[in-house]
Amino acid sequence: MIRTLWQSPRRLLLISAASIALLQTFLFVWGASIRGFATGDGGVKLWQVQAILRTGQLEAPINYPGAIYDPRHQYSPFVPPWFFWQDGRPYSEYTSPFIWASVPLYVAFGHAGLLLLPWLTSALLIILAGWLAWRARPDRSAALVPIIVGLGSPLGIFGMEFWEHKPGALLAAFATASTASEAMSPSTTSNSGTTHRA
16 A cells, blocks of 8 residues: 555645644644743734724724833833834734734634634645645655645744744745746647747
């Protein structure tokens, strides 16, 4: 059976992508059970999500409970480059569509909802990377790409944190896939050949 898998590059790629996606899913479930983040960036984004829920404004200021004791915000944790102050209120530099999209997920699923977008985009990126590898080189080496993307690059970590890096990487991969698909389409190849003959 192993020999049969090894002789089928396409099946090997599918198994590789599925295995890495399954591993990412396991890490997502494990990470979602821990009510915390590995970095301070996730906490900053969580404050922004909570601020949007509290005020109903997409550009909501961060709540600073210590403001009554620190009116000049000399001891505030909200400092550049992660925050800026305007009219005596701290605002997060992380306001983005990623934050806005995470708000309803946080309402529906709590802490686990914050990790849903990174996890889903992680799985999609692994699949898309495998597809691109197959388009570029349809042999056994394509099966290495999901492993490298999922485990051997920072993208593996980004899929487990409340970061916008993975959705951003997925958008870039979609753009690459779109360009590659257009470049490899029969009509493009035909037109290119016609141009050279002319």
